Amino acid sequence: MGAVSPDTDRVLERLPRELAKVSLCNSDDVPPPVPEYLNEHYWWTYVHPRAVQVFERRWLVNLILWGKYIAMRDAAVAELGETLPGRTLQVACVYGDLTPRLAARVPAGSQLDVVDVLPVQLGNLRAKLPEGAPVQLLRMDSSRLRIADATYDRALLFFLLHEMPRPVREATLREALRVVKPGGKLVIVDFARPYAWHPLKYLWHPVLTRLEPFAPDLWTLPVDTWLPESHRDRVVSRTGYFGNFYQKLVIEV
């Protein structure tokens, strides 16, 4: 797999007109560069302009998660709350309909912000949202958020941490915790350490290791490993799914 380094602004310009309407609220004067690990390992799923056309299919996203996409999406949405008053942060776009479902729970006067480093992904998300959805799209690197401390009531990291090298993962967790208000919560949904009997541990892990080189961290170590010291004793709930192949973690900030 060769690496590509597309000029992301040009990628946005080449998007169909509907996608190009995306308004990128970027408090950074200089747009964040595409992280090296995305160009190297995830160019074919996220960075390449055609990636969206290939992967933005519910059945494919569901297949990749072994039929558990809906269960994991619904677990994340339910954990965040029946309604999402105040400000909510989703760190990184995802394929599928997670964000429209979150947006539908945002009451009048409240807001959902979605951060992503790739304009092509933000453009794709904008096209999935209904006109006037209370969603702001922010082009930022999750490991260096240009957002004030204690801005959000809650935040979500959905299948993001396993794609990151350890230093980026640690910085992303630190930043997510920083921008959530004390008393708010951070919800993490990702891979976990499956039970010993799980067949996919022996069948799927070797494949995934080739495709996603940082993912093995998540199925060998607890997420606590990468939390800042200040929050290691703040994990208030841990739920395993599908023989603990996946997990949901809730951290009280």
Ligand SMILES: C[S@@+](CC[C@H](N)C(=O)[O-])C[C@H]1O[C@@H](n2cnc3c(N)ncnc32)[C@H](O)[C@@H]1O
């Ligand atoms: C949430 S993750 C994986 C989601 C899951 N595989 C899915 O789509 O259902 C994918 C997103 O993370 C974004 N991303 C990866 N590293 C990032 C970073 N450092 N800062 C912001 N966004 C990042 C990618 O651009 C991509 O849109």
